[in-house]
Amino acid sequence: PDMGAIAGARDRNAQLTKPPAALGRLEELAIWYAGWRGTDRPEIANPQVIVFAANHGVCAQGVSAFPPEVTAQMVENFQHGGAAVNQLANTFGARMDVHTLDLDLPTQDFTKAPAMSDAEVVLALATGWNAVDPASDVLVAGEMGIGNTTSAAAIAAALFGGAAEDWVGRGTGVDDEGLARKTDVVARGLALHDTSDPLDALRCLGGRELAAMAGAIAAARHHRIPAILDGFICTAAAAVLEKTAEGALDHTVAGHLSDELAHKRLLDALELEPLLALRLRLGEGSGAALALGVLKGAVACHSGMATFAEAGVTDS
Amino acid sequence: PDMGAIAGARDRNAQLTKPPAALGRLEELAIWYAGWRGTDRPEIANPQVIVFAANHGVCAQGVSAFPPEVTAQMVENFQHGGAAVNQLANTFGARMDVHTLDLDLPTQDFTKAPAMSDAEVVLALATGWNAVDPASDVLVAGEMGIGNTTSAAAIAAALFGGAAEDWVGRGTGVDDEGLARKTDVVARGLALHDTSDPLDALRCLGGRELAAMAGAIAAARHHRIPAILDGFICTAAAAVLEKTAEGALDHTVAGHLSDELAHKRLLDALELEPLLALRLRLGEGSGAALALGVLKGAVACHSGMATFAEAGVTDS
Numbered sequence: 001p002d003m004g005a006i007a008g009a010r011d012r013n014a015q016l017t018k019p020p021a022a023l024g025r026l027e028e029l030a031i032w033y034a035g036w037r038g039t040d041r042p043e044i045a046n047p048q049v050i051v052f053a054a055n056h057g058v059c060a061q062g063v064s065a066f067p068p069e070v071t072a073q074m075v076e077n078f079q080h081g082g083a084a085v086n087q088l089a090n091t092f093g094a095r096m097d098v099h100t101l102d103l104d105l106p107t108q109d110f111t112k113a114p115a116m117s118d119a120e121v122v123l124a125l126a127t128g129w130n131a132v133d134p135a136s137d138v139l140v141a142g143e144m145g146i147g148n149t150t151s152a153a154a155i156a157a158a159l160f161g162g163a164a165e166d167w168v169g170r171g172t173g174v175d176d177e178g179l180a181r182k183t184d185v186v187a188r189g190l191a192l193h194d195t196s197d198p199l200d201a202l203r204c205l206g207g208r209e210l211a212a213m214a215g216a217i218a219a220a221r222h223h224r225i226p227a228i229l230d231g232f233i234c235t236a237a238a239a240v241l242e243k244t245a246e247g248a249l250d251h252t253v254a255g256h257l258s259d260e261l262a263h264k265r266l267l268d269a270l271e272l273e274p275l276l277a278l279r280l281r282l283g284e285g286s287g288a289a290l291a292l293g294v295l296k297g298a299v300a301c302h303s304g305m306a307t308f309a310e311a312g313v314t315d316s
Numbered sequence: 317p318d319m320g321a322i323a324g325a326r327d328r329n330a331q332l333t334k335p336p337a338a339l340g341r342l343e344e345l346a347i348w349y350a351g352w353r354g355t356d357r358p359e360i361a362n363p364q365v366i367v368f369a370a371n372h373g374v375c376a377q378g379v380s381a382f383p384p385e386v387t388a389q390m391v392e393n394f395q396h397g398g399a400a401v402n403q404l405a406n407t408f409g410a411r412m413d414v415h416t417l418d419l420d421l422p423t424q425d426f427t428k429a430p431a432m433s434d435a436e437v438v439l440a441l442a443t444g445w446n447a448v449d450p451a452s453d454v455l456v457a458g459e460m461g462i463g464n465t466t467s468a469a470a471i472a473a474a475l476f477g478g479a480a481e482d483w484v485g486r487g488t489g490v491d492d493e494g495l496a497r498k499t500d501v502v503a504r505g506l507a508l509h510d511t512s513d514p515l516d517a518l519r520c521l522g523g524r525e526l527a528a529m530a531g532a533i534a535a536a537r538h539h540r541i542p543a544i545l546d547g548f549i550c551t552a553a554a555a556v557l558e559k560t561a562e563g564a565l566d567h568t569v570a571g572h573l574s575d576e577l578a579h580k581r582l583l584d585a586l587e588l589e590p591l592l593a594l595r596l597r598l599g600e601g602s603g604a605a606l607a608l609g610v611l612k613g614a615v616a617c618h619s620g621m622a623t624f625a626e627a628g629v630t631d632s
């Protein structure tokens with residue numbers, strides 16, 4: 001980030017017509033945002049929501065409450081504006097893009113083989129990287145992929161240790177039997193692959209949409225575009241970057257705490273404090289898109305408020 | 317609320333393209349909103365933010381970090397669009413109105429006399445009632461009044477019991493000595509007045525802007541306009557209604573948990589769960605205006621999403 005912009009934003013914040021720190025976390029958010037945008041008085045004019053969709057070979061193991069064809073059906077729903085994330089993107093003035101990643105070619109079942117080859121994971125990372133509009137000023141990266149909480153749980157376990165059951169949750173709503181199956185699948189995946197390298201964990205246990213989110217979040221860093229992390233799957237993808245290079249997520253903020261059980265563990269491991277906690281567990285970028293409203297409010301206050309001097313208000 | 321609209325909204329919610337309950341609290345919010353608006357597919361098109369401003373005789377006791385003239389200065393700031401709540405109202409497309417209530421005539425110092433006469437409190441309630449646009453579809457009632465956390469603490473103690481120190485906090489930022497003074501002032505006010513009746517507690521310990529907020533929230537109920545409660549002061553004013561008639565706040569939602577210490581105690585007493593907890597403690601309606609973004613997102617998802625049938629998505 002731009003330390004000059006941060007200093008300027010701190011200075012401006014101290015002069016705004018409010019008691020010191022009375023806007024709480026909104027003040028920290030605005031200063032953080034100013035730093036990445038390189039100006040002490042930034043605006044949010046072009047937020048971009050990108051949903052990446054892909055399919056998972058591990059679905060053959062019965063890890064989801066929904067069949068894999070729902071991925072493609074939901075992609076159509078995104079394209080026609082009918083999903084939750086469409087409504088939230090509209091509400092907060094964000095452009096929305098949908099990228100499919102070889103829906104007809106699921107990843108390999110990671111209990112039997114690496115999910116992706118080197119070439120496949122690189123292509124997915126590049127798709128994510130290239131999806132980011134360099135002219136945008138906030139990134140929300142979301143996902144759709146039946147089976148991908150299983151993939152995310154496996155990656156989280158590979159990156160942070162712990163048992164499979166520490167990271168496996170109910171996803172879109174599997175029953176107790178499905179939960180036990182998911183846990184077993186994740187344990188078998190972890191046993192099969194050597195995942196000491198974060199990018200190799202992504203390749204062996206991940207999915208194309210997870211790799212694409214990681215690529216998009218990395219591209220946002222390159223372009224100095226602050227990013228809002230969504231729920232468990234997005235955070236697991238992002239964690240690959242942080243484990244690859246410490247500080248790689250400094251340009252991100254956790255949008256919300258998902259109801260997916262292990263999200264709290266994952267946020268704690270990354271030392272991220274979510275902006276919202278409203279029991280969402282939908283994915284698609286929906287929690288992050290909702291948090292975009294909070295970030296817009298924070299930046300609007302910071303850049304739009306009068307100073308004590310401008311307003312002629314007595315400064316205590 | 318309209319039970320038919322609630323039933324219709326629940327039915328619609330169950331058909332939307334998402335796993336059951338995956339939008340968490342957003343689903344509950346949308347159904348609640350639908351009930352008060354009397355339609356299973358509501359929209360938010362005309363939210364109204366109203367800031368009520370008044371002055372407090374109890375300021376003579378040194379209970380605030382800011383001098384009383386700041387109330388009028390901040391009113392000018394609201395009128396010129398320079399305050400935090402202006403930016404938040406703009407961000408979420410709300411109309412904003414400012415009402416001053418006899419700024420040159422502070423209430424009586426409640427350690428010496430009732431803050432208001434019968435006629436004065438009725439006039440303030442009526443001002444609040446009349447400020448609500450019947451054509452609006454969400455109400456945010458905010459306040460500005462140097463000294464009013466002292467008044468709110470006294471009302472809360474009168475309504476819910478407990479010692480003065482349970483309800484007194486640092487407001488805009490008093491030091492330890494100021495905090496001790498505030499606590500003593502509240503204790504003396506409680507000792508002086510018989511406040512077994514909630515409206516009499518409002519009259520004797522309140523302020524014109526608190527009465528106006530109560531009047532506005534009551535008017536919103538009359539017009540079936542859902543209201544978002546702001547922080548400690550707004551919630552204390554609203555609590556007068558709940559203590560007068562149980563269920564009087566069923567058309568409201570707690571916008572946020574303020575950093576003002578006793579707000580949590582007050583929300584717990586009213587069994588309200590705040591939407592946001594971002595350490596705001598500014599008043600002005602700012603926390604509620606920020607929560608308006610969440611409510612807009614909830615209603616947009618509910619009314620804008622496609623159903624499984626419309627989108628051709630397999631319903632698990």
